[in-house]
Amino acid sequence: MSTEPDISADNDEIARRSIGARRNPASQEAILDAAQAVMQEGGIAGFSIEAVARRARAGKPTIYRWWPHRTALMLDVYKRFKNARSFPDSGSLRSDLISFLEDHLLGFWQGSLCGTVYRAVVAEAQTDPEAAKVLKAYQAERLAYSAQMVDRAKARGEVPAATDGELIVDLVVSYAWHQLLLGQIDDAIARVPTVIDTILGGVRGYRE
């Protein structure tokens, strides 16, 4: 029932022909560009598959085929920004985690569209099971990826081989989420080294 969508005047004929058959990188990018533009201009409140389709000059069915859920599309726009940042690898776990929390999480979200988009994604995941699934999968993937910082520290002998890298990274990410979702990133950024030192070293002077 749907006609072939007119994704963008810039796409070439080959890209146009393949739309609908499978995810096509060129058209996918065009839709992500459109989604990003819609967010940047109208904020989260004005973000809808309909608005993105209009902007991308694509059919709604095409967008829904690739992104079955509004949240999935929002998260893919978010990921594009995220993936454009290089991951910390300073040769020290402490420095890596500080820059992970300060730059990759809090700083990345601070005062930018990315923070707003991520807050909206988390919000939608609380009431919509499909959005929850998308977010949970993304977090699992990110935790596994970020735990590589700890793997490198194991290789350097900074932490024992049995260290649970995902737990360490989870504590850092959890702290960042809590601050983001309470809207208090500015305060949190000042405390980053203390937070990382506590996670790595525990409470100084603690005796059971």
Place this chain on the structure above:
Amino acid sequence: MSTEPDISADNDEIARRSIGARRNPASQEAILDAAQAVMQEGGIAGFSIEAVARRARAGKPTIYRWWPHRTALMLDVYKRFKNARSFPDSGSLRSDLISFLEDHLLGFWQGSLCGTVYRAVVAEAQTDPEAAKVLKAYQAERLAYSAQMVDRAKARGEVPAATDGELIVDLVVSYAWHQLLLGQIDDAIARVPTVIDTILGGVRGYRE
């Protein structure tokens, strides 16, 4: 323009007369009872000031005067459940934090209306500035209160006097939020002692 609300047939004449003049404990309780019943029967999706007013046989303006925001009312229902639990005071910071995370946070939310209500409160705070203010104030109050566990540990000499109690509690609460908001409380409960040992003792064998 508003008429005096008919809060409940059970309220006595004195309570009835004072409605509208100030927060009246009896009528406030009646409205909280109604709000809780509405949530229990219809879930979060069916929760509205209108439904609560109908159930409480109160006027909407009265509810709005006491709870200017749907989220504030939801959070007050949540608090009633929360306040009904006694706070851990076992004589050991480790045990207190374990029972705080296991019973007061994760266990309290697990498979109950409380978890669903709190997820909805957090979600609303992401897009609604009034809801955000309500949640932020509640969290600040809870963090200060929960930090008393660390104050008692200071008095016992378990941790130095300079220890930042709110940071420790914040790390525990942050971890709990992250798990709640990702819908993975069951997995998290199994890891509670490890999480607390990491926060208190740091990464075992870590050397910078």
